[in-house]
Amino acid sequence: MKKNYLLVGSGSRGIHMFAKPMVDQFKETASLVGLMDINIKRAEAANKILKTNLPVYNDFNKAMKELKIDTVLVATRDSQHVEYIIKSLKAGKDVVTEKPLCIDAAQCKKILKTQKETKKKVYVTHNYRYQPCMMLIKKMLKEGVIGDILFIDFHEKLDRLHGADYFRRWHRVKKNSGGLMIHKSCHCFDLMNWFVDSEPVEVVATGDLVVYGKNGKFRSKRCRGCAHQSKCEFYVDMFPENSEANDLYLNAESEDKYYRDACVYDKEIDIEDIANVLYYYKNGVRVDFSLMAFTTYEGIDIIIEGTKGRLEYSVIHDNSWMAGKVTVHGLASSLGEKLVLYTSEGVKNMEIPKAEGTHGGSDPLLRKDIFIERIPNSPLATLEEGINAVLVGDAANKSIKTGKPVKIKDLRK
Ligand SMILES: NC(=O)c1ccc[n+]([C@@H]2O[C@H](COP(=O)([O-])OP(=O)(O)OC[C@H]3O[C@@H](n4cnc5c(N)ncnc54)[C@H](O)[C@@H]3O)[C@@H](O)[C@H]2O)c1
Numbered sequence: 001m002k003k004n005y006l007l008v009g010s011g012s013r014g015i016h017m018f019a020k021p022m023v024d025q026f027k028e029t030a031s032l033v034g035l036m037d038i039n040i041k042r043a044e045a046a047n048k049i050l051k052t053n054l055p056v057y058n059d060f061n062k063a064m065k066e067l068k069i070d071t072v073l074v075a076t077r078d079s080q081h082v083e084y085i086i087k088s089l090k091a092g093k094d095v096v097t098e099k100p101l102c103i104d105a106a107q108c109k110k111i112l113k114t115q116k117e118t119k120k121k122v123y124v125t126h127n128y129r130y131q132p133c134m135m136l137i138k139k140m141l142k143e144g145v146i147g148d149i150l151f152i153d154f155h156e157k158l159d160r161l162h163g164a165d166y167f168r169r170w171h172r173v174k175k176n177s178g179g180l181m182i183h184k185s186c187h188c189f190d191l192m193n194w195f196v197d198s199e200p201v202e203v204v205a206t207g208d209l210v211v212y213g214k215n216g217k218f219r220s221k222r223c224r225g226c227a228h229q230s231k232c233e234f235y236v237d238m239f240p241e242n243s244e245a246n247d248l249y250l251n252a253e254s255e256d257k258y259y260r261d262a263c264v265y266d267k268e269i270d271i272e273d274i275a276n277v278l279y280y281y282k283n284g285v286r287v288d289f290s291l292m293a294f295t296t297y298e299g300i301d302i303i304i305e306g307t308k309g310r311l312e313y314s315v316i317h318d319n320s321w322m323a324g325k326v327t328v329h330g331l332a333s334s335l336g337e338k339l340v341l342y343t344s345e346g347v348k349n350m351e352i353p354k355a356e357g358t359h360g361g362s363d364p365l366l367r368k369d370i371f372i373e374r375i376p377n378s379p380l381a382t383l384e385e386g387i388n389a390v391l392v393g394d395a396a397n398k399s400i401k402t403g404k405p406v407k408i409k410d411l412r413k
Pocket residue numbers: 008009010011012013014036037038039042075076077078080098099100125126127183330359
């Protein structure tokens with residue numbers, strides 16, 4: 001049955017993950033009926049980019065009243081997800097929200113309560129699960145290829161192009177994004193929750209801001225017109241003539257003062273750029289996780305140690321295409337991706353499944369799951385799974401702040 005969707009948050013992700021594919025590819029099953037954004041100029045810019053003439057709103061209630069909607073797609077900044085999820089559920093609509101579900105345990109509780117009252121559906125687009133290699137790892141774990149999991153060692157490294165971008169805009173303030181432990185690491189926590197298939201119990205973490213923010217020797221408001229351009233390694237010119245970034249951000253600034261190229265050395269930055277997180281699950285699996293957002297090369301290393309073997313995954317990304325651009329698509333190309341299985345029978349280099357499209361091939365598969373029909377063994381994250389990812393990140397944030405371990409059950413109370 002064809003469904004009607006309202007997009008709330010018509011920024012780059014909303015446009016490229018949902019709106020454009022709906023308009024271009026999924027016309028048979030999905031109809032985009034309107035664009036809502038707190039910044040009306042950005043909603044209008046979305047119409048221009050999409051080459052559509054959809055109704056635009058900066059008033060959610062008005063959009064809900066005027067349009068016939070089945071499902072609300074939420075792609076605003078992270079801290080605002082909660083507001084639109086709850087309003088949509090109360091209006092009797094299903095919700096598909098971008099990750100993270102929300103930014104802390106208190107917001108999780110409100111969403112869960114409303115979902116139970118309304119019985120409408122909430123799905124979270126944890127796209128990392130859909131990367132073909134991650135689906136292969138999940139399958140191997142389920143088949144018991146390495147026995148029972150005992151330990152996961154997971155390290156995410158974001159480079160000075162992609163990583164720095166989180167320090168240019170709203171993500172850089174905890175009250176907007178929950179910091180990188182929520183905004184970024186929720187991908188990794190969700191992936192591990194999914195692999196381990198158990199509930200996280202207790203988290204201890206440390207974190208710091210060692211490169212961006214207060215660490216800069218000079219600073220300005222933004223890159224555009226900055227006097228330090230020639231000596232700043234993080235300088236970017238994000239607004240070449242006729243670029244999408246001009247329509248979406250530069251020309252919409254007058255409404256909300258959202259500078260897409262704000263200075264990475266701004267002293268308002270209060271999120272960590274490095275963190276170490278240790279935690280364990282009900283079934284005993286232990287995790288050693290780290291995140292850095294300033295590395296020379298970007299990549300991920302995962303080791304999963306089981307009772308009968310070990311899986312080692314690693315990838316290095318080439319983000320050089322991103323230099324000076326707005327990171328709209330997550331098109332990092334791989335400089336090498338490896339999955340190795342170690343068992344008593346020897347060492348086997350696994351064939352890496354083919355992946356096509358953004359975010360390692362995950363986005364197109366996730367869209368099919370949402371807009372056409374669920375694929376067999378669909379990994380689409382439920383509300384409870386979205387909550388569990390946020391809870392690990394929130395526990396890490398609280399542990400970083402207090403220096404103490406945090407029990408997940410205390411966050412659920
Ligand atoms: N799954 C992924 O791989 C992935 C990748 C990128 C972004 N995201 C998520 O997508 C969402 C959007 O990120 P983005 O990169 O497009 O950011 P963006 O800044 O480009 O877009 C966010 C939009 O939200 C709007 N907005 C802010 N406050 C609002 C409010 N109160 N009401 C309505 N609209 C509001 C802004 O005006 C902006 O248009 C975030 O939740 C982010 O975490 C997910």
